[in-house]
Amino acid sequence: MAPAPGAGQPFRLSMLIHDRHYRALLIQALVFILVMSVASWLVNNTVQNLARMGKTFDFGFLTNRSGYDIPFSLIPYDSNSTHLRAAMVGLLNTLLVSALGCLFATILGVFAGVLRLSRNWLVARLMTVYVEIFRNVPLLLWILVILALFTEVMPAPRDYRVAEDGTAGAEMILFGGIAPTNRYTAVPAIVAEHDPGPVTVLGLQIDAMVVAFALALLAAWMIHLWLRAWAQERQDSTGRRPTTWWISVLLYLLPILGLMQLFGIHLVAPELRGFNFAGGMNLDNGFVVLLLALSLYTGAFIAEIVRAGILAVSRGQTEAAAALGLRPRPIMALVVLPQALRVIIPPLISQFLNLTKNSSLAIAVGYPDLRATLGGTTLNQTGREMESMILMMGIYLAISLIVSAVMNLYNSRVRLKER
Amino acid sequence: MSEVHAETVPFVRDTMLPSAAPPARQSGVVLWLRENLFSGPLNILLTLAGLAAVWGIVSHLWPWFAHAVWNASSIGECRQIIAERHGEGTTGACFAIIRERWNQFIFGFYPAEHYWRPTAVFGLMMFAVAPILFSESRRLRWTVLAVSAVTSFAACVALGAPDRVLLAVGAGFVALAALIEYAPRRALAFSVLYPFLAVWMLWGGSIWSPIAVLAGFALALVVWRLGARLGVGLLGLALGVAAAVWWWAALGPRVAADLQGLMPLALVPVESRSFGGFLLALTIGVSGIVMSLPLGIILALARQSNLPVVRTLAVMFIEFIRGVPLITLLFVASILLNYFLPPGTNFDIILRVIIMVTLFAAAYMAEVIRGGLAALPRGQYEGADSLGLTYWQAQRLIILPQALKISIPGIVGTFIGVFKDTTLVTFVGLFDPLKQMADTIRATFAWKGAYWEPYVFTGAIFFILCFAMSRYAMYLERRLKTDHR
Numbered sequence: 061m062a063p064a065p066g067a068g069q070p071f072r073l074s075m076l077i078h079d080r081h082y083r084a085l086l087i088q089a090l091v092f093i094l095v096m097s098v099a100s101w102l103v104n105n106t107v108q109n110l111a112r113m114g115k116t117f118d119f120g121f122l123t124n125r126s127g128y129d130i131p132f133s134l135i136p137y138d139s140n141s142t143h144l145r146a147a148m149v150g151l152l153n154t155l156l157v158s159a160l161g162c163l164f165a166t167i168l169g170v171f172a173g174v175l176r177l178s179r180n181w182l183v184a185r186l187m188t189v190y191v192e193i194f195r196n197v198p199l200l201l202w203i204l205v206i207l208a209l210f211t212e213v214m215p216a217p218r219d220y221r222v223a224e225d226g227t228a229g230a231e232m233i234l235f236g237g238i239a240p241t242n243r244y245t246a247v248p249a250i251v252a253e254h255d256p257g258p259v260t261v262l263g264l265q266i267d268a269m270v271v272a273f274a275l276a277l278l279a280a281w282m283i284h285l286w287l288r289a290w291a292q293e294r295q296d297s298t299g300r301r302p303t304t305w306w307i308s309v310l311l312y313l314l315p316i317l318g319l320m321q322l323f324g325i326h327l328v329a330p331e332l333r334g335f336n337f338a339g340g341m342n343l344d345n346g347f348v349v350l351l352l353a354l355s356l357y358t359g360a361f362i363a364e365i366v367r368a369g370i371l372a373v374s375r376g377q378t379e380a381a382a383a384l385g386l387r388p389r390p391i392m393a394l395v396v397l398p399q400a401l402r403v404i405i406p407p408l409i410s411q412f413l414n415l416t417k418n419s420s421l422a423i424a425v426g427y428p429d430l431r432a433t434l435g436g437t438t439l440n441q442t443g444r445e446m447e448s449m450i451l452m453m454g455i456y457l458a459i460s461l462i463v464s465a466v467m468n469l470y471n472s473r474v475r476l477k478e479r
Numbered sequence: 480m481s482e483v484h485a486e487t488v489p490f491v492r493d494t495m496l497p498s499a500a501p502p503a504r505q506s507g508v509v510l511w512l513r514e515n516l517f518s519g520p521l522n523i524l525l526t527l528a529g530l531a532a533v534w535g536i537v538s539h540l541w542p543w544f545a546h547a548v549w550n551a552s553s554i555g556e557c558r559q560i561i562a563e564r565h566g567e568g569t570t571g572a573c574f575a576i577i578r579e580r581w582n583q584f585i586f587g588f589y590p591a592e593h594y595w596r597p598t599a600v601f602g603l604m605m606f607a608v609a610p611i612l613f614s615e616s617r618r619l620r621w622t623v624l625a626v627s628a629v630t631s632f633a634a635c636v637a638l639g640a641p642d643r644v645l646l647a648v649g650a651g652f653v654a655l656a657a658l659i660e661y662a663p664r665r666a667l668a669f670s671v672l673y674p675f676l677a678v679w680m681l682w683g684g685s686i687w688s689p690i691a692v693l694a695g696f697a698l699a700l701v702v703w704r705l706g707a708r709l710g711v712g713l714l715g716l717a718l719g720v721a722a723a724v725w726w727w728a729a730l731g732p733r734v735a736a737d738l739q740g741l742m743p744l745a746l747v748p749v750e751s752r753s754f755g756g757f758l759l760a761l762t763i764g765v766s767g768i769v770m771s772l773p774l775g776i777i778l779a780l781a782r783q784s785n786l787p788v789v790r791t792l793a794v795m796f797i798e799f800i801r802g803v804p805l806i807t808l809l810f811v812a813s814i815l816l817n818y819f820l821p822p823g824t825n826f827d828i829i830l831r832v833i834i835m836v837t838l839f840a841a842a843y844m845a846e847v848i849r850g851g852l853a854a855l856p857r858g859q860y861e862g863a864d865s866l867g868l869t870y871w872q873a874q875r876l877i878i879l880p881q882a883l884k885i886s887i888p889g890i891v892g893t894f895i896g897v898f899k900d901t902t903l904v905t906f907v908g909l910f911d912p913l914k915q916m917a918d919t920i921r922a923t924f925a926w927k928g929a930y931w932e933p934y935v936f937t938g939a940i941f942f943i944l945c946f947a948m949s950r951y952a953m954y955l956e957r958r959l960k961t962d963h964r
Binding site: 077084087088089090091092095102105106108109110112175178179180181182183186192193195196197198199200201204205208212417418420421423424431435445446449452453456457459460461464 | 820903905914
């Protein structure tokens, strides 16, 4: 083994400057001392300021009664609940709009990205216009424009009333399923006739139907994995792969249909009763506007990512696969997609993270997300700026770090194995 | 038989027939249409859907744009004019709001008699960036300079700047143009001085304060150079920074005050709260863009460094900033920053926002540049080492020029993001052009209910600026392309 640099020589002070090894140590020590002294200065200031204002630093306020209502909540909540529960409601709302936004943005982005490469001149140009317009204008503007569209242009609920001569001021869209109004958007509700009620799992109250569906899907997935392994084994030993795709489809489909039948789950379309819609679900327009704006905006970015991914797979790959005798579908599934996805997935995940962070623009539409509950009303009512902000930033940071960690795991799995 | 032969006139073609035109279906417009729009059932369907979409959008929006009114003093008058011209019940845009409130959209509540200051600053900015951005193409450079100089001078005249100001601005433009033409390297000195000049002209106050700040930088530079000559390298840099901090904290402000007493040179100070509209967006956006690039480079180098402490600190900083929304950072700037600073300090809200936007952009920039650094072949690093270059020499001469070139699209993408994100300052109470300024104008009785026109106007300006930036990135990529393909 080669001796460490400077080894065997007695330490001299000048080595701190001229010896690479000691210089590295010196620089790191200096940087560390500098950063720590700045940090301690900041903490010291904070302690002084808090003391001067007679404030303390503790998170005890989270267990106090919140005293405010949240109009849109996924879990039971009222003004007697704690601030912690309000924060939970906000977090779930953030996650809800982010998850749905990611889903819609991906669908939209894949369509737009593929169509932008289409041989159809008109459609390709239209998609280019969509992408450039949405990418080059601030998201806030799109949120405000869509909000104005809903509050100013959409009809009032009573305009959907069919007059005696058979005409109505407005028509419901999607086969009478959805009615956008200037106050809310009425959509069909999912109703279960035989709701078995909640069960307690690990001390948490969870709806029994959710548990049943989760278990059924988990079982189907395990059988699916086993089936695939079996098919692979057959292929390895006999050279022929048994056709299993329809078994897989049935595996997932049958339990879902069965459970839906069992619980009597069906959709109930909204219906105009009096001046308002009832029967369906009346979605708050803040939610709808935010969801639409986030999906359209992020969709434009995803379209570019998808386009770049497809263009990144060279034509030679397709031609080589065809020369090996593969049919078009296996070429797509085994050669092009795996390579395109390797390029697409990392920036796609980073767009998902951007969408989640951008959902904090809910502030512009009054949707009660994490920033509006914990970082808004709770902060203002309790006057605990420091604690609320730290907690809120910590939660956003945790979401981002968890997603990044999962992405890195995936990335290291699909990475090109270089030697 | 032979007679017959003798009498037959042999046919020898001596001219070619003109070639016939290809069938109509195989050429020109028809062929193009067939190939690009109607090549199969799916394509026909797509084309029809596309046409339907275009028709839907145009038929809804065209009347609104076509009925636009540019001359009115209130939304009611606008609607009346539209009803008179095009009949009751027709809709139309009322762009009169833009015309009437143009100054507010551009300058916010900046004092009207000083409108020439931001205008001149904007004109001078082009002179500061032209030697850097358009150094290659003389024609492009002169087009940009001529257009910006003429427009900003004309705007100064129109905004009623005093004669001596006009004289100074005009002379400045001419002198700078000459400097850029005949001594391009000297012109870079103006690019360095420009930020101080801009700050002084925008916010006003004594000229000696920005000069004192500048002197601090000069002091640091001198100490560092001295250190380098004595061969203490990094120690010299540290001493330089320490000297500058000492100057800014202790001596500089007093010297500036004394000089102001000796030789009073000052512009009327303007409050930060009165900044608004596109002036605010550009001030924050340009500062964020200019400062985030060097900071991002340093962060990227720190993250790629082989010193574990430096690397860890860089990773922590970058991941923290990238993990939280910009809005929360802006809230930190507006409500929490006072906790972190010594009791009694209260510094400018725009400065706080600029700091936060810069840190935010720098973290993203660092990731983009790290991508460029990682994409460089290992051989480049090894080649630099084998030439015996020091770390900083290698970075400056070999690594960074290539890494930055690779990351141009990402860098400009980050710039565009920063500029778009300047609209978020509306949530900490600043008058951005998109929401707060427009809301303020809508709050007046005359323009109550004018929703779409301000959105269309601000959206168009943002689109033009961001689109121009992305086109410039493409131009830069072409210009810097060195591979022969």
